[in-house]
Amino acid sequence: ILNVEQSPQSLHVQEGDSTNFTCSFPSSNFYALHWYRWETAKSPEALFVMTLNGDEKKKGRISATLNTKEGYSYLYIKGSQPEDSATYLCAFKTSYDKVIFGPGTSLSVIP
Amino acid sequence: DGGITQSPKYLFRKEGQNVTLSCEQNLNHDAMYWYRQDPGQGLRLIYYSQIVNDFQKGDIAEGYSVSREKKESFPLTVTSAQKNPTAFYLCASTLSRGTNTGELFFGEGSRLTVL
Numbered sequence: 102i103l104n105v106e107q108s109p110q111s112l113h114v115q116e117g118d119s120t121n122f123t124c125s126f127p128s129s130n131f132y133a134l135h136w137y138r139w140e141t142a143k144s145p146e147a148l149f150v151m152t153l154n155g156d157e158k159k160k161g162r163i164s165a166t167l168n169t170k171e172g173y174s175y176l177y178i179k180g181s182q183p184e185d186s187a188t189y190l191c192a193f194k195t196s197y198d199k200v201i202f203g204p205g206t207s208l209s210v211i212p
Numbered sequence: 213d214g215g216i217t218q219s220p221k222y223l224f225r226k227e228g229q230n231v232t233l234s235c236e237q238n239l240n241h242d243a244m245y246w247y248r249q250d251p252g253q254g255l256r257l258i259y260y261s262q263i264v265n266d267f268q269k270g271d272i273a274e275g276y277s278v279s280r281e282k283k284e285s286f287p288l289t290v291t292s293a294q295k296n297p298t299a300f301y302l303c304a305s306t307l308s309r310g311t312n313t314g315e316l317f318f319g320e321g322s323r324l325t326v327l
């Protein structure tokens with residue numbers, strides 16, 4: 102069984118704080134690494150898809166980096182806002198289309 | 213509008229009964245997936261299908277069955293052999309022919325409760 106881990110499990114930050122999460126994944130059979138945001142009562146939505154070692158992606162205040170050689174990815178949120186409160190999931194896609202999710206990091210941003 | 217439709221949204225069943233959850237997509241996606249979520253846990257892969265008439269077991273396939281007779285449809289049957297079926301089930305799809313790295317698109321989920 103392929104194992105994807107995320108840390109921390111949960112995080113509470115003040116509005117305006119910057120924060121980051123970690124996703125670790127197997128280094129074999131790597132095809133892509135996805136980040137999703139899952140808000141309460143909604144479906145997960147993709148933030149980033151990264152494929153190459155050293156990839157960096159940015160969308161507004163959120164950015165992500167990828168290290169496929171050591172098997173980790175970081176997600177950064179700059180200046181957290183209450184609307185950033187959600188569960189952030191990373192997912193590892195293999196070369197044979199299997200997509201395995203980590204357990205997620207639950208973020209609460211306190212106004 | 214294009215999207216993924218899961219039904220029913222809520223389902224109750226008695227122990228010992230099989231139940232089928234529907235997942236339909238009109239996005240012309242090749243690959244479809246079924247995940248299960250339990251309280252406090254992430255998404256665990258049950259089954260996935262890359263093309264019509266083919267599917268692969270995920271990490272927790274025991275007690276579940278699927279079919280992929282049409283590209284648009286990937287129903288999941290929760291059988292009486294599934295020991296702990298009460299959970300939230302999510303279906304997803306992606307445009308994948310083995311080389312695409314695109315993200316998954318999700319349905320709204322089905323919540324199954326076994327009484």
